[in-house]
Amino acid sequence: xxxxxxxxxxxxxxxxxxxxxxxxxxxxxxxxxxxxxxxxxxxxxxxxxxxxxxxxxxxxxxxxxxxxxxxxxxxxxxxxxxxxxxxxxxxxxxxxxxxxxxxxxxxxxxxxxxxxxxxxxxxxxxxxxxxxxxxxxxxxxxxxxxxxxxxxxxxxxxxxxxxxxxxxxxxxxxxxxxxxxxxxxxxxxxxxxxxxxxxxxxxxxxxxxxxxxxxxxxx
Numbered sequence: 284x285x286x287x288x289x290x291x292x293x294x295x296x297x298x299x300x301x302x303x304x305x306x307x308x309x310x311x312x313x314x315x316x317x318x319x320x321x322x323x324x325x326x327x328x329x330x331x332x333x334x335x336x337x338x339x340x341x342x343x344x345x346x347x348x349x350x351x352x353x354x355x356x357x358x359x360x361x362x363x364x365x366x367x368x369x370x371x372x373x374x375x376x377x378x379x380x381x382x383x384x385x386x387x388x389x390x391x392x393x394x395x396x397x398x399x400x401x402x403x404x405x406x407x408x409x410x411x412x413x414x415x416x417x418x419x420x421x422x423x424x425x426x427x428x429x430x431x432x433x434x435x436x437x438x439x440x441x442x443x444x445x446x447x448x449x450x451x452x453x454x455x456x457x458x459x460x461x462x463x464x465x466x467x468x469x470x471x472x473x474x475x476x477x478x479x480x481x482x483x484x485x486x487x488x489x490x491x492x493x494x495x496x497x498x499x500x501x502x
Contacts, residue, residue, distance in 0.1 A: 287338055294328050295320055295349045315346035322383070325349060329356040336362045343371065351380050355387040365394050372402065372413050378451060381413050389413075390420040396431040403437045408452055415441060415455035422462035429466075438463065442477050445492055457492060464500050471500030 299318040320328075332338070339358035342350040368389065375381045389395055395417060402414025418437055421429050437459065444456035460478075464471040474496060481493035 287332065287335075288341060291328070291332070291342070291350065291353060294331075295325075295347075295353075298324050298328070317348040320349045322352070325352050326356065329353055332357060334359040343374070346376075348379075351376070352383050352387075355380075355384045358388055360388060360391040363388065363392060365397070368392065368394075368398055372398075372410055373407075375409065375413060378412075381416055385413065385416045385420045389417050390424060390426065393428070395421060395426065396428040399432055399437065403440050408449060411440075411444070412449075412452050412455045415444075415452075415459045419455070419458040419462045422459075422466055425466070434463065434470075438474065438477070442474075445478070445481075445489070457495070460496060461499050464496065468500070471496075475500060 295318050298320045334357050336359060339354045342354035342357065345351065345354075371384065375384065389398060392398070399414055399418045399421065402410050403418065405411045405414065414437075418432070420426075421432075441456040441459045444452050445460075447453050447456070460474050464474045475493075478489075478493055478496065481489040482497075484490050484493075
């Protein structure tokens with residue numbers, strides 16, 4: 284085993300938090316191994332090591348929560364190819380890892396816009412969820428790559444997915460609408476117009492989503 288991998292394992296193990304690990308398991312966040320190390324601590328650990336493609340790939344292959352998260356922090360974005368993104372998106376095991384890989388890696392890629400446009404129309408729900416989360420992240424950091432995304436398809440798909448029975452997909456779609464709407468008053472108005480029928484819907488969930496977005500855009 285590479286000494287660096289062994290060092291990382293030792294640091295993660297030394298930072299183990301059993302209370303957090305048990306809490307995650309109780310909430311249904313199941314990993315083969317989960318040491319309960321919080322994200323700020325993992326960032327501190329990652330800063331001690333040089334970003335390295337092979338190291339990150341090795342960490343990503345491990346079925347250990349902390350090592351997968353470290354992989355997203357230690358993969359140099361300049362070496363991360365689109366083909367690799369297409370592989371990794373199919374290997375995301377949990378929502379937590381999805382959020383971390385979007386934040387730490389995918390949003391930094393110069394082709395992030397292309398990934399969004401491909402993933403938000405995917406028939407694979409897991410990939411579509413990741414596409415929405417990545418789009419939301421680009422909106423949050425106001426990435427210049429947003430300008431290359433045609434919002435019409437992405438926003439219409441997100442509105443349609445507000446009706447889904449999948450909680451994760453619905454939440455991801457709602458996040459896209461929330462953060463895209465924050466980019467401009469026009470965006471917010473357009474989104475509220477698209478979901479205007481939710482305001483007096485018989486579906487309590489639709490009314491709640493309308494209220495959430497109306498509060499976002501009309502504080």
